[in-house]
Amino acid sequence: MVLDALGKSLRNVLAKIAKSGAIDEDLLAEISRDIQRALLQSDVNVQLALELTTRVKQRAKDEKPPAGASVRDFLVRIVYEEIRRIMGEDRTFEMKPRRIMLVGLFGQGKTTTAAKLARLYQKKGVRAALIAADVHRPAAIDQLEQLSKKVNASFYADRAEKRAEVIAQKGREKFSTQDAIILDTAGRSNLDPDLIQEIQRCKKTFEPQEVLLVLDAAMGQAAGRSAEAFHKAVGLTGVILTKLDGSAKGGGALSAVARSGAPILFVGVGEHAEDLERFDPARFVSRLLGMGDIQTLLERFETLEGKEEAEKAAESLLTGKFTLKEFYVQLDSLGKMGPFSKLRTLIPGLAQAKIDDKQVEETQSRLASFKVIMDSMTKEEMSNPQLIKGDRIQRIARGSGHRPQEVRALLKYFEQTKRAAHGIASNRKLRRHMERQIQAGGLKTP
Numbered sequence: 001m002v003l004d005a006l007g008k009s010l011r012n013v014l015a016k017i018a019k020s021g022a023i024d025e026d027l028l029a030e031i032s033r034d035i036q037r038a039l040l041q042s043d044v045n046v047q048l049a050l051e052l053t054t055r056v057k058q059r060a061k062d063e064k065p066p067a068g069a070s071v072r073d074f075l076v077r078i079v080y081e082e083i084r085r086i087m088g089e090d091r092t093f094e095m096k097p098r099r100i101m102l103v104g105l106f107g108q109g110k111t112t113t114a115a116k117l118a119r120l121y122q123k124k125g126v127r128a129a130l131i132a133a134d135v136h137r138p139a140a141i142d143q144l145e146q147l148s149k150k151v152n153a154s155f156y157a158d159r160a161e162k163r164a165e166v167i168a169q170k171g172r173e174k175f176s177t178q179d180a181i182i183l184d185t186a187g188r189s190n191l192d193p194d195l196i197q198e199i200q201r202c203k204k205t206f207e208p209q210e211v212l213l214v215l216d217a218a219m220g221q222a223a224g225r226s227a228e229a230f231h232k233a234v235g236l237t238g239v240i241l242t243k244l245d246g247s248a249k250g251g252g253a254l255s256a257v258a259r260s261g262a263p264i265l266f267v268g269v270g271e272h273a274e275d276l277e278r279f280d281p282a283r284f285v286s287r288l289l290g291m292g293d294i295q296t297l298l299e300r301f302e303t304l305e306g307k308e309e310a311e312k313a314a315e316s317l318l319t320g321k322f323t324l325k326e327f328y329v330q331l332d333s334l335g336k337m338g339p340f341s342k343l344r345t346l347i348p349g350l351a352q353a354k355i356d357d358k359q360v361e362e363t364q365s366r367l368a369s370f371k372v373i374m375d376s377m378t379k380e381e382m383s384n385p386q387l388i389k390g391d392r393i394q395r396i397a398r399g400s401g402h403r404p405q406e407v408r409a410l411l412k413y414f415e416q417t418k419r420a421a422h423g424i425a426s427n428r429k430l431r432r433h434m435e436r437q438i439q440a441g442g443l444k445t446p
Helices: 004-019 025-041 046-062 071-086 110-123 138-150 164-174 193-206 222-234 250-258 281-288 294-302 307-319 324-336 340-346 357-375 379-383 390-400 404-426 428-440
Strands: 099-103 128-133 154-156 180-185 210-216 238-242 264-268 276-278
Touching (some): 004 025, 004 281, 071 281, 128 138, 164 180, 164 193, 193 222, 210 222, 238 250, 357 390, 390 404
Parallel strands (some): 099 180, 128 154
Antiparallel strands (some): 264 276
16 A cells, blocks of 8 residues: 555554543543654654644644534544645646646656556546657657557657757647647756756747656655755646655655645556556545545546446346356456555555455455356356356366366355345445544545
8 A cells, every 4th residue: 555654553543542432631642642653754744743743632622523523533533634734735637638748857757657647648538649858868768669659659759859849849749739748858866957958948849738747755855855946947737756655755755745835646656557646635645544535446447448347247236136247247347446455445444454465465366266267157157156066166167277166165255245245235334334434534425
């Protein structure tokens, strides 16, 4: 998970509040120390951490819970809101055709991010084009060309031209106004005068609607200073933080950039083309605190190929008309949405469950093997799982390269899933519990 250590520490704080006998001075002092420790370990500025916990304590003393809310739930909401505050303001970024210029220092992930952004546009139904304007590193041009083929985006480069601003202008003229045109510029080891002048010339000829700074989250608090410097030089409209999934300094980078005046628009959470997410401070903090992020989960589902089939399968699951055919579709959709280790952070309460990485990997592998087993079943067996007994089990096992007991395990898991879904559909208490979780986080019930 993104910022896993910070999230775990903060979830422990919420658990401590939930288990407390009373909300008193001692508890407030204890959770303040815990929050400070969690933030400082994630490289958040000391002064910012102190200010946050001071506000938490003061609000807990001065404010009264709204009617119907318990003191504990209200305190959880205060913690949520104050952590949300340090993550910066939310800014809507519409995925429509526009010219986007990416800037940043060397080695921050600009070129890879350009391709990820193009892929994100395509998932929203907008054509994307990539322009290679790093005239100092031929390898960067080659890399962007390879990535453009990988994500199926249009590409423009002029290896003979040494003026980045000329490439930017020609690239702009080449592509349609119906495209999202992404300009990848050069970087340096630091923001020197030559780099400033080059990106200023590119901005003048390319006339971008968006100037986005790409920053490595591993920079920690230094990311804020870099954002301020680039903002002053070219007037940033936003920031993309890369490698947030593996950075212990991610909290420092997020909070520092948020104070720079340039909003964080996207975060990179993996190495694949799909691993770029829009940054929404409210959703991010909800995931961090184990409250889930149903909206992002739904957005991922909306981009799936074959989502209509998955919707029908889900409806069948909840109405009890569920066979192995629908079960297969559900497993296929789940696999396309990404690793379970990431998906579980989007589901309210599941991020808090004590499931280690080994268990997650085993579950992912087991579900993948279930699909292989079902590939060896007939259409009749998929529609009528009760037929699968004796010789049929032996045949399916041989055909799929699995043991008979693994086929039986699939059938047992299928029945358990079917029964659990029926229980969820009829359990109003679970729905009310989820609503209380969301309301405690200051969010609206979906």
